[in-house]
Amino acid sequence: LSFSKSRRLELNNFSVTEVLQKIVSLIAEEAKSKGITLETKWRLSPAVIPMDMNKLQQAFLNFIKNAMESITGQGTITIAVDKENKNYLLVSITDTGCGMTAEEIEKIFSPEYTTKEKGLGLGIPLATEIVRGHGGDVRVISRRGAGTTFEIILPLEKISDKT
Template structure:
């Protein structure tokens, strides 16, 4: 019997991630119980460090081939909205969810799509000031794609920043790892999709994910 180092590393990474998630949850409970902690810079830095470690642990995982299944994105989008709403409300940031009716099913790895959207929502939150707005939306276009977008009213980016924003270890945030958007890019590419950004300094940013909708048997036969 041989030892599968890849599987062993994945298992270890999974266990470490679980422990970090528990620590992060307990920190959130403490912040809810003792409101003054939200104003403590050391407490905030601990939360940021945990988030950075989780991103580093997850970076290699996104290189695997996604486990594609036919699925609806609506439950995932509703879950993310419910999870982020109280957190953003505490930061005085409004969150809106727009899902087009009759959104088509796609073949996707929901755990990876979830990770990509969480990264985009976290980035939007970090870029948004008090009174800002974030919009998570989903629709379909005329080219057989699901269109997922996360838009904010934050600081925005220059064209020079946008040119490098998806490169690993490139960050324009203080203390940032530069892995969040690289992870999103890796996930989207693994789904044969496309990731883009529109942004202007002072006018916010909008990140758009295009994911292919599987063709019906009739459409396949017509090709």
């Protein structure tokens, strides 16, 4: 499952907040029907960075869908865009779902691992692969019973191709 080598990223400058807003609009109905509130905090906007829009949108969607699936009953997902430092921006996706243990966090990036009955388990590993393909990284902060935050760090500038 190393897709970054086989599929080149087509990088163009796009707004991260616009891409995320589009996803929020796409899933708003589904979230509402499940009793999930979607909150957005664009502290950095429009946050234009070099990205393969379709792939990064898929990655964000995977993280957000994962957050939705972790919530049983009422809950909130907060999507924030912020500056990480002068070279990177931070997209954080926080849910009030079931949370994970340290062991589960370690496993979540492995393609075979899923807690869903029907799940393929590719959502998070694939999304992480896409983020890393953009020169970024993913951090997870979670406590069992206290929800989870995925922190997606992305470079503000194109990182020269490391050959």
